[in-house]
Amino acid sequence: MRHAKLVLLFLVCWLLSTLALTRAFAQDVDAAGAAAPIELPGNSHEFYFTRGIYSGAFDDYDEGGRWAVDFPKADHQFLVALKRLSVIDAYGSDNAIQLTDPQLRHFPLLYAVEVGSMSLTEAEVLALRNYLLAGGFLVIDDFWGSWAWDQFRSQMQLVFPDRAIVEVPPEHPVYHVFYNIDEIIQVPNVRQGWGARHGGPTHEYDGYVPHLRGIFDDEGRLMVLINWNTDLGDAWEWADDPNYPLRFSTYAFEIGINFVVYGMTH
Amino acid sequence: MFEFLFKYPAEQFAAGSLVSMLSWWQWALLPPALAALAFVALGYFRLRGRTQTRDRAVIALLRGSALALIVFSLSRPLLEVTARTPQPGMIGVLLDNSISMRLQDQEGAARGDFVRRQFAAESGDLLGELRQRFDVRLFQFGADTRAIDGVDALDFSDGDSDLARALEYARESLQGGPLAGLVVVSDGALQPGESLDAALLSLRSGGIPVYSVGVGEAGYARDIEVSAVRLPERVLAGSQVMADVSIRQQGFDGQAVELLVEDDSRIVHKQQLDLRPGLQSFKIPISTGDAGPRRLQFRLSTLAGEQIAANNSRQAILKVDDRRMRILHYEGEPRFELKFIRRAIADDENLGISGLIRTADAKFYRVGIEDPQELRNGFPITRDELFSYDAIILGSVEISLLSLEQQRMIVDFVSERGGGLLLLGGRHAFTEGGYRDSVLHDISPVVMPDEARPEFSRNVRIQPTEAAWVHPALLIADSSEASIERWLTLPPLTIVNPIRQIKPGATLLLQSPANELGDRYVAMAWHRYGRGKVVAFPVQNSWLWQMHHQIDLEDQTHERLWRQMLRWLVDSVPPRLDLTLSQQQVHAGGVIRLRSELLNADFTPLRGAEPRAILTAADGSEQVRPLNEHPSRAGVYEVDLRIDEVGDYLVRVELDDSDDLLQSGETRLAVSAEGDEYFRSEMNEKLLRRVADQSGGRFFSAGDAERLGDALDDNLPRARTLLRHELWDMPILFLLLVVLLGSEWSYRRWRGLA
Secondary structure, eight states: OHHHHHHHHHHHHHHHHHHHHHHHHTOOOOHHHHOSOSSOTTSSOSBOOEEEEOOBTTTTTSSSOGGGTTTTHHHHHHHHHHHHHSOOOBOSSOEEEETTOGGGGGSSEEEEEOGGGBOOOHHHHHHHHHHHHHTOEEEEEOOOHHHHHHHHHHHHHHHOTTOOOEEOOTTSGGGTSSSOOOSOOOOOOHHHHHHHTTTOOOOOTTOOSOEEEEEEOTTSOEEEEEEESOOHHHHHHTTTOTTSOHHHHHHHHHHHHHHHHHHHHO | OHHHHHSSOHHHHHHSEEEEOOOHHHHHHHHHHHHHHHHHHHHHHHOOSSOOHHHHHHHHHHHHHHHHHHHHHHTOEEEEEEEEEEOOOEEEEEEEOBGGGGOSOBTTBOHHHHHHHHTOTTTOHHHHHHHHHSEEEEEEESSSEEEESSGGGOOOOBSOOBHHHHHHHHHHHTTTSOEEEEEEEEOSOSBOOTTHHHHHHHHHHTTOOEEEEEOSOSSOSSEEEEEEEEOOSEEETTOEEEEEEEEEEESOTTOEEEEEEEETTEEEEEEEEEOOSEEEEEEEEEEOOSSEEEEEEEEEOOOTTOSOOTTSEEEEEEEEEOOOEEEEEEESSOOHHHHHHHHHTTTOTTEEEEEEEEEETTEEEEESOSSTTTTTTSSOOSHHHHHTSSEEEEOSOOGGGSOHHHHHHHHHHHHTTOOEEEEEOSTTSGGGGTGGGSHHHHTOSEEOOSSOOTTOOEEEOOEEOHHHHTOTTTOOSSSHHHHHHHHHHSOOEEEOSOOOEEOTTOEEEEEOOOOTTSOOOEEEEEEEETTEEEEEEOOSOTTHHHHOTTSOTTOOHHHHHHHHHHHHHHTTOOOSEEEEESOSEEETTOEEEEEEEEBOTTSSBOOSOOOEEEEEOTTSOEEEEEOEEOSSSTTEEEEEEEOOSOEEEEEEEEOTTOSSGGGGOEEEEEEESSTTTTTTOSOOHHHHHHHHHHHTOOEEEGGGGGGHHHHHHHHSOEEEEEEEEEOTTOHHHHHHHHHHHHHHHHHHHHHTOO
């Protein structure tokens, strides 16, 4: 009985600390304030790094939703790197938009994270399908393990019941369009990244092996690019942290820029 | 009375001079004769008798005068007169033997019947009258010209008639004789011939006037005609082309007629046309069929009461290419525009875009390349490499990313190679990209402002101009009306290059609405530069017509627009072997000129080649003719072809030891009995008057033709001749002689001397 109380206490502490850490790292979750896109494309900039706002299973518990993890610092830091390293005429701030917003299609590249909690409404399914078929490009990031995969895959099956999710082969242009990416690296979150400096694990849950998978259209165009078991967003967000390993953030910027250049040219 | 007494009019005596025909020895006899006469007279005066001196004087005067008259007559007096007399000579009468002379609009009968009636050997009124004054030589002209003995040789079956050649032939045939003039009897529905002006000038300087007699009505009361069909020379397979069909009608105002367009007997378009007075032009959209030279027939239904039905149909040849046209798209920064253009044409097997995109300073990405070596060193730096493309798209790429040599090569690419150039809008395009002072501004269809305005940005709703309503590249729906409506509902785009003016000769296709100051921004304009096209599309983000939330997912406007635009940009790019015919439809026996232009791999003219033309008839029989190198135009080869058999022919040009030159060296030729004779077949008074006026002759309608003989007399060249009229037998001389001798006799009787 005594042991049972200790176990229960440990579990409660663990749960509370996990929630606290999650809240701390998911800062500025202000969905209402970030939902409106800033400007129409073309008014002043060619490219808007746009984050997709979707309905999630834990929205009632999260303030705003899991879509906003690392938002907006990750987006800002990525844009700093993108503008410095390329000649892309990019808008320098964040731009989040609901999947059901009619103006979604004005932003042909969309970034979405933590899709293990994704639970799309019918309207969102339809909007996302139309967006992708019209020519939009969706980059998925930061979801780990088989449980999250299953959840995300079930959502994608709602969007494209007949399209398979396949590994993106290493010779695919997305690996070479700007930087040559020879190896898919597992990019850890900031906590794991700190630990990785001392030989700690980089994975979360059972997501031991990073994958780059995709959904292609009938012409072979990559519509959805899925970074599974990796967290590019954290690497962007914490790139200014001296304790976060440079190799992860460097890789995250490189492949992130590749995604953008690919999305703008293919 | 004067002429009765003196044989000749007084004017001739006034203008002429009196001479004698006596020879020198006859004149030498005159002094002794006069001396003998004086001796007799002296003896006569010395006689004494009943006569008084006065009597002798009177009698001597009378008799001497009589003797003088006799001597005058014996001296063969002549009146010498220099006169301009009509030149007796030949006239050549050219009778039109073309098939249009069968038309029955000459006083209810066929035009040819008039010719047969007037020039029949025995009973022809006009021929008979002319033959009374001239040596008349008859010719028939049509497919060729030849001398004929009579009108029986005419069958009015020639499909074409070249007047210049006919006139030259008749003149040469009658050369050496006293040619007084030529008479052309025709309806004027004929080919003037390239050298008609020169021929008429030559005839005039040679003093040979041409008198024309117009047969037939000068205008039909009720007729409808397909006057012309204009099509682009070549187009890519699967493209839509806009045929420009001109229709002329009289007597059917307000009625409707059905136009059918057939591609080798397959109906590809059907449309009701409302007829208005005079000449009308219709833009007819045609979807091209399979690759190869296509024969398109434009056929109007026959309306009740039409006088000529044979001119309701006209054909045109359209070369449909199945070439893969390569387009180089150069961008100075990654842009969604390139992505969506590539996506729009992804299914088009005839178009391929190779993209070269600067992604960072001195860093480029190639996309859509067809060869690993393609664009490996960036934008082409050699003519060969650049000219291997069919079109270039310059996006948001500052001019400094192109060397001066590369800029000049782009100019040559358009003007010499015949390639297409599309200038897209963007923050590094036009003046904002530094193009204002470059050679590319010289070839641009728009006037770029002097000052760059990098802060400028306007969202505007693009409006088509009238020229765009029927432009094949900008027809974004199945009909013109639907297309205009669609244009006006498309979402706005962004213009960051404020251009307000197009160059002289350029065509404005798209523009913004007028702002509060009345200014409009150019959204699309184009013009031809040398052999190629240059299009300015100073719009930043046409991809919004694919991705805008107001655009339905199934909407194909963006794809259709770009596919059509790029096809139109490249469809007239000449291949390395091209051939053209001087006419696509010719009558049997007619001569057409085949011209072929051959280019080397670097698109410089190919000299010293030995191409040959192969004509394949429907039954598979072939005629092979070598082409001759043009004496002054490098890379151009020609041959004149004459085909006597009616039918549809495939015309092909081949070249030994060629690499891939044969890809488009084909066209078609229709040889018919009538050629173009039924078109514009009303009596062409304008042409016939021109022939007469320029040569110094006169025009007559058929009804006035009986005055032709007089006019020929009046206007024939006159010869200056010296006329000598004998005067010895003038009645006045005999009268005077009788009076003198009678007076002498009467005097003697009166004086009692007889």
